[in-house]
Amino acid sequence: MPTLLLLRHARSTANVDGVLAGRSPGVGLDERGTEQAAALPARLAALTPAAVVTSPLERCRETLKPLLAARPELPVHVDERLTECDYGEWTGSKLAELAEDPLMATVQQHPSAAVFPGGETMRAMQARAVEAVRDWNATVLAEYGPEALYVMCSHGDVIKSVVADALGMHLDLFQRIAVGPASVTAIRYTPLRPFVLRLGDTGLLDGLAPPPPAADPGADGAREDAADASAAEVGGGAGAG
Helix, strand or coil, X not given: CCEEEEEECCCEHHHHHCECCCCCCCCCECHHHHHHHHHHHHHCCCCCCCCEEECCCHHHHHHHHHHHHHCCCCCEEECHHHCCCCCHHHCCCEHHHHCCCHHHHHHHHCHHHCECCCCCEHHHHHHHHHHHHXXXXXXXXXXXXXXXXXXXXXXXXXXXXXXXXXXXXXXXXXXXXXXXXXXXXXEEECCCCEEEEEEEECCCCHHHCCCCCCCCCXXXXXXXXXXXXXXXXXXXXXXXX
16 A cells, blocks of 8 residues: 655644634745755655645645746645644634633643634544545555555644554544644554554655566565564564663
């Protein structure tokens, strides 16, 4: 099955100002975020993504601009299911002020019960994001094959909820996961289970490059089965420490 590269957008002006941007229009990258986006092509230089899927929000589109300029052949798809959580009346508020709201304790400690006033639930956010990932996995597999990888650019809470699903964690534990701006989280989906290969990685991603094509036409399936079996061994397989 394909490998998903979950890219959180680079640092935005709202990140710096401590504002819950949500789906507010016109929230772009700050100077540091622009630098992070410019570094993305070099970080992915050893990889050959088959496609890019993105949230429609401006900060995600700005993050992807340098990568798409370096690789104009990459097909780009916008998927509304990857957009930021709808924080409703909280949108545009200062996080420091929201910390005093009793709902914030629920968001942090029992997010599956969180309902943002005038917005969506965190359960709904996770459900749509996971559905999008599963749909795109099937599409990429059908069009590009099991060794393909693709980039999906989204937002912190959305990515954390997808990671929680991949790890078999309840949504109530997803606040334990950290994915910083411009970080890449890699998940390899297989018929048996997902494997989280990278979490919040901000460096080079050369190690995610697929192996060279096998000479034996039947070796591809055997290699994937063997890799899955090795990863599932107690202790993570040989050399674990």
